[in-house]
Amino acid sequence: MEFFGRCIVLVLGLILNESLLCNGGVTSSFVRKVEKTIDMPLDSDVFGAPPGYNAPQQVHITQGDHEGKAVIVSWVTMDEPGSSTVLYWSEKSKQKNNAKGKVTTYKFYNYTSGYIHHSTIRHLEFNTKYYYKIGIGHTARTFWFVTPPPVGPDVPYTFGLIGDLGQSFDSNKTLTHYELNPIKGQAVLFVGDLSYADNYPNHDNVRWDTWGRFVERSTAYQPWIWTAGNHEIDFAPEIGETKPFKPYTHRYHVPYRASNSTSPLWYSIKRASAYIIVLSSYSAYGKYTPQYKWLEEELPKVNRTETPWLIVLLHSPWYNSYNYHYMEGETMRVMYEPWFVKYKVDIVFAGHVHAYERTERISNVAYNVVNGECTPIRDQSAPIYVTIGDGGNLEGLATNMTEPQPAYSAFREASFGHATLAIKNRTHAYYSWHRNQDGYAVEADKIWVNNRIWNPVDESMALAVS
Numbered sequence: 001m002e003f004f005g006r007c008i009v010l011v012l013g014l015i016l017n018e019s020l021l022c023n024g025g026v027t028s029s030f031v032r033k034v035e036k037t038i039d040m041p042l043d044s045d046v047f048g049a050p051p052g053y054n055a056p057q058q059v060h061i062t063q064g065d066h067e068g069k070a071v072i073v074s075w076v077t078m079d080e081p082g083s084s085t086v087l088y089w090s091e092k093s094k095q096k097n098n099a100k101g102k103v104t105t106y107k108f109y110n111y112t113s114g115y116i117h118h119s120t121i122r123h124l125e126f127n128t129k130y131y132y133k134i135g136i137g138h139t140a141r142t143f144w145f146v147t148p149p150p151v152g153p154d155v156p157y158t159f160g161l162i163g164d165l166g167q168s169f170d171s172n173k174t175l176t177h178y179e180l181n182p183i184k185g186q187a188v189l190f191v192g193d194l195s196y197a198d199n200y201p202n203h204d205n206v207r208w209d210t211w212g213r214f215v216e217r218s219t220a221y222q223p224w225i226w227t228a229g230n231h232e233i234d235f236a237p238e239i240g241e242t243k244p245f246k247p248y249t250h251r252y253h254v255p256y257r258a259s260n261s262t263s264p265l266w267y268s269i270k271r272a273s274a275y276i277i278v279l280s281s282y283s284a285y286g287k288y289t290p291q292y293k294w295l296e297e298e299l300p301k302v303n304r305t306e307t308p309w310l311i312v313l314l315h316s317p318w319y320n321s322y323n324y325h326y327m328e329g330e331t332m333r334v335m336y337e338p339w340f341v342k343y344k345v346d347i348v349f350a351g352h353v354h355a356y357e358r359t360e361r362i363s364n365v366a367y368n369v370v371n372g373e374c375t376p377i378r379d380q381s382a383p384i385y386v387t388i389g390d391g392g393n394l395e396g397l398a399t400n401m402t403e404p405q406p407a408y409s410a411f412r413e414a415s416f417g418h419a420t421l422a423i424k425n426r427t428h429a430y431y432s433w434h435r436n437q438d439g440y441a442v443e444a445d446k447i448w449v450n451n452r453i454w455n456p457v458d459e460s461m462a463l464a465v466s
């Protein structure tokens with residue numbers, strides 16, 4: 001009897017295993033016509049410098065503290081350093097305030113940067129529109145932003161998600177679709193690979209400048225939360241450039257000290273009802289390393305009563321069923337995945353693979369070298385993994401997929417696009433991915449995401465794909 005019982009268990013196990021291994025999710029039937037992805041030429045409109053002597057350009061803002069009451073304003077002046085001061089005022093009051101900043105420059109091979117300014121505005125009020133003016137003394141320009149609501153568990157907030165953007169004609173479509181999306185993103189979670197300047201001879205840093213001017217129409221008005229990708233490394237010993245991340249870290253400042261990080265490449269912020277952890281796929285993450293120790297101390301600090309949504313951004317995906325960058329994220333997954341399951345991370349967003357993919361809630365943490373248990377399994381404590389490296393850079397689409405589609409992969413499609421994550425309250429968020437389709441953004445993948453702490457019982461419900 002016992003033998004019979006074991007047989008049934010074995011057979012059931014095989015059937016379940018079989019279904020897990022072979023019943024993959026959806027590979028979209030939409031097949032994009034593969035066209036060459038080319039960078040916009042230097043004289044394109046979107047790269048135009050603003051008129052006027054020493055006018056600030058490449059303006060971008062990001063969160064400047066841990067809670068959302070500060071903003072880092074960054075910009076470049078080309079003719080002379082000029083003023084690093086930001087003049088700012090709330091829509092509710094006419095009183096103008098000053099925030100002093102700092103200016104820096106760097107050299108990269110035969111390139112010398114413009115004057116890069118960073119100024120942090122602090123003690124802002126939540127939920128308030130502010131105007132800010134930079135370029136004081138020469139050609140001043142004025143922009144605005146809206147501060148987030150106070151941190152709290154049921155605060156609705158909508159993030160945009162963009163990765164691997166680059167500066168091609170497709171990149172421009174992605175950004176335009178994000179801007180025109182009726183689901184209005186209030187801040188962008190950017191998963192790495194910004195300008196792709198390193199694809200040019202000697203990493204022509206002029207392409208860092210053009211990228212900054214291209215995205216200014218969004219980055220000057222809402223914070224982009226930055227993650228470093230491999231195209232930010234700019235390690236080129238053949239031309240004497242041996243300091244990794246030099247252009248990126250000079251140009252894009254993040255509030256890493258506010259989360260006790262020792263490096264701008266990994267840090268965290270709270271924004272509305274979300275706690276966002278940014279990791280670096282290209283910095284040491286093994287045991288005893290600074291990033292490891294930081295993350296080990298960081299995860300227990302997340303108070304899910306205050307910020308129910310725990311989101312991680314990193315560049316190289318841990319789960320990826322395309323034949324590109326296959327298993328590049330594997331060692332980081334081995335190091336950190338048990339923590340993500342333990343602390344019930346809601347979603348992990350990655351880029352790097354130039355296509356779109358969303359997984360089921362799965363984990364693969366049982367393997368211990370001798371037990372052979374190395375298959376991803378459904379796990380309601382595990383995050384959803386989204387690859388969104390489909391911004392549209394010049395390297396083109398990743399179209400080649402592993403077959404059959406693995407069970408862990410819920411939806412995949414080789415198209416450019418962007419996504420939005422609209423957090424509604426502590427239990428639900430509406431997530432959707434919008435492909436670039438012949439001049440339109442089409443909502444091609446969408447799910448209601450259930451929070452892992454406050455609504456963990458039901459599986460996140462995939463909606464019919466339109």
Ligand SMILES: [Fe+2]
Nearest residue numbers: 193229230352
């Ligand atoms: Fe990448």
